Amino acid sequence: MKAPVKPLLVVEDDPGLQSQLRWCFDGFDVSLASDRREALAQVRRQRPGVVTLDLGLPPDPGGVSEGLATLAEIIELAPQTKVIVVTGNDDRLHALKAIELGAYDFYAKPIDAGTLTLVVERAQRLYELESENRRLQQSQVDTPLRGVIATSPQMLHACKAVDKVADTDVTVLILGESGTGKELFARALHEKSSRSSGRLVAINCAAIPETLLESELFGYEKGAFTGAVKQTLGKIEHANGGTLFLDEIGDLPQGLQAKLLRFLQERVIERVGGRQEIPVDLRIVCATHRDLRSQIANGVFREDLYYRISEVTIRLPPLREREGDALVLARAFLDQYNDEFKRSIRGFTQDALSAIESYDWPGNVREIESRIKRAVIMAEERQLSVEDLELPTQADRSALSLQDVRDQAELCAVRQALAKADGNMTQAAQLLGITRPTLYRLLEKFDLKPN
Numbered sequence: 001m002k003a004p005v006k007p008l009l010v011v012e013d014d015p016g017l018q019s020q021l022r023w024c025f026d027g028f029d030v031s032l033a034s035d036r037r038e039a040l041a042q043v044r045r046q047r048p049g050v051v052t053l054d055l056g057l058p059p060d061p062g063g064v065s066e067g068l069a070t071l072a073e074i075i076e077l078a079p080q081t082k083v084i085v086v087t088g089n090d091d092r093l094h095a096l097k098a099i100e101l102g103a104y105d106f107y108a109k110p111i112d113a114g115t116l117t118l119v120v121e122r123a124q125r126l127y128e129l130e131s132e133n134r135r136l137q138q139s140q141v142d143t144p145l146r147g148v149i150a151t152s153p154q155m156l157h158a159c160k161a162v163d164k165v166a167d168t169d170v171t172v173l174i175l176g177e178s179g180t181g182k183e184l185f186a187r188a189l190h191e192k193s194s195r196s197s198g199r200l201v202a203i204n205c206a207a208i209p210e211t212l213l214e215s216e217l218f219g220y221e222k223g224a225f226t227g228a229v230k231q232t233l234g235k236i237e238h239a240n241g242g243t244l245f246l247d248e249i250g251d252l253p254q255g256l257q258a259k260l261l262r263f264l265q266e267r268v269i270e271r272v273g274g275r276q277e278i279p280v281d282l283r284i285v286c287a288t289h290r291d292l293r294s295q296i297a298n299g300v301f302r303e304d305l306y307y308r309i310s311e312v313t314i315r316l317p318p319l320r321e322r323e324g325d326a327l328v329l330a331r332a333f334l335d336q337y338n339d340e341f342k343r344s345i346r347g348f349t350q351d352a353l354s355a356i357e358s359y360d361w362p363g364n365v366r367e368i369e370s371r372i373k374r375a376v377i378m379a380e381e382r383q384l385s386v387e388d389l390e391l392p393t394q395a396d397r398s399a400l401s402l403q404d405v406r407d408q409a410e411l412c413a414v415r416q417a418l419a420k421a422d423g424n425m426t427q428a429a430q431l432l433g434i435t436r437p438t439l440y441r442l443l444e445k446f447d448l449k450p451n
């Protein structure tokens with residue numbers, strides 16, 4: 001079997017060295033570039049694993065400014081590529097500068113083809129290992145559902161549930177806090193189902209005023225109300241043959257709950273202002289962040305509708321309860337936004353990793369995504385820090401300890417009581433509802449004087 005071609009880019013402006021280097025790397029597909037523009041064009045085209053880069057390039061062949069600028073741009077464009085800079089003899093200073101900028105290694109002229117080949121092969125091996133590693137990491141986080149990134153057992157369980165119900169027609173209720181991925185799951189469920197060639201029509205029951213929601217869902221006939229100038233189909237009819245996603249079902253007004261229940265039981269609708277029963281064949285997926293059972297107990301959600309919409313319930317846990325998912329999501333969003341904004345940020349500082357793991361993520365995946373996106377755009381260093389992510393540091397977190405909060409409240413109350421009682425200990429103790437000895441102990445604790 002033929003070994004795969006390994007693209008290698010040689011950036012060198014000396015024609016003599018170009019022809020020497022063109023043939024000396026066995027097993028590599030060598031391309032040549034003699035200046036920055038050509039080099040970047042080749043990197044874009046070939047995506048080489050390794051680049052050898054002469055630092056003395058035109059228009060500054062006697063210096064290093066052009067070579068270093070080319071290096072910086074190659075790393076920006078292809079952060080995974082290993083760049084070996086070729087320097088003049090005895091030019092350690094610039095070689096070290098290049099390493100600081102992100103070069104993988106350096107090699108001093110005069111060129112010895114055998115030694116340079118060894119350096120290039122070693123770089124290529126590392127490049128391949130890292131690529132393989134990334135591929136493996138990616139396959140570990142790939143779940144059976146498109147677009148869903150997760151490694152925690154809780155989320156893999158939810159993915160499996162989607163897999164099992166996708167091809168049935170059962171009504172699915174997806175529960176979870178805001179930003180946990182309910183809509184993402186609804187879309188994945190639709191795509192996996194036999195109705196995927198039909199449409200997925202989504203409607204947010206909380207975002208549309210009650211007066212409009214009925215006609216949005218069921219459509220209306222011409223003349224049904226002022227402004228109904230032509231017959232209009234509703235979301236339910238639009239979803240015929242596909243899936244209807246009712247987001248925030250817990251906010252569906254009670255009058256419409258009865259109408260939806262009727263549709264679920266009989267699978268026919270009547271447009272607003274119409275008399276005709278229209279059969280509709282679709283699958284319903286609902287989602288809510290509300291606790292429907294307590295809404296039933298409070299009389300705001302119909303129990304019969306609840307049983308209809310929850311033939312299968314899938315719970316998406318909040319991010320703080322998913323073991324290991326925050327880090328996996330953070331890395332995946334970093335890759336995504338590096339690509340999107342053409343940045344080359346290489347991971348997170350150790351403090352940032354700890355902060356990501358220990359933060360509560362009240363906005364769940366939506367919050368982690370937007371924090372990483374903002375940080376990728378704004379960051380000035382090569383790694384994202386706690387400050388870039390605007391997450392609480394260890395110091396902030398300990399300042400919020402319950403004991404500190406209690407102490408602060410106690411201190412404030414004691415000061416107020418002493419001020420009101422004008423330093424009279426008996427009165428202050430009465431105001432606080434404690435004994436005088438306890439008040440004395442508090443004064444000692446906070447190093448306060450009665451007056």
Ligand SMILES: Nc1ncnc2c1ncn2[C@@H]1O[C@H](COP(=O)(O)OP(=O)(O)OP(=O)(O)O)[C@@H](O)[C@H]1O
Nearest residue numbers: 147148149150177178179180181182183184365366
């Ligand atoms: N496991 C995940 N992997 C990748 N992206 C995710 C994941 N979960 C959620 N997201 C992304 O997070 C964002 C919020 O997700 P989504 O809108 O599905 O949440 P939701 O639970 O429906 O929120 P809400 O209740 O506020 O409508 C979307 O951009 C979505 O793509």
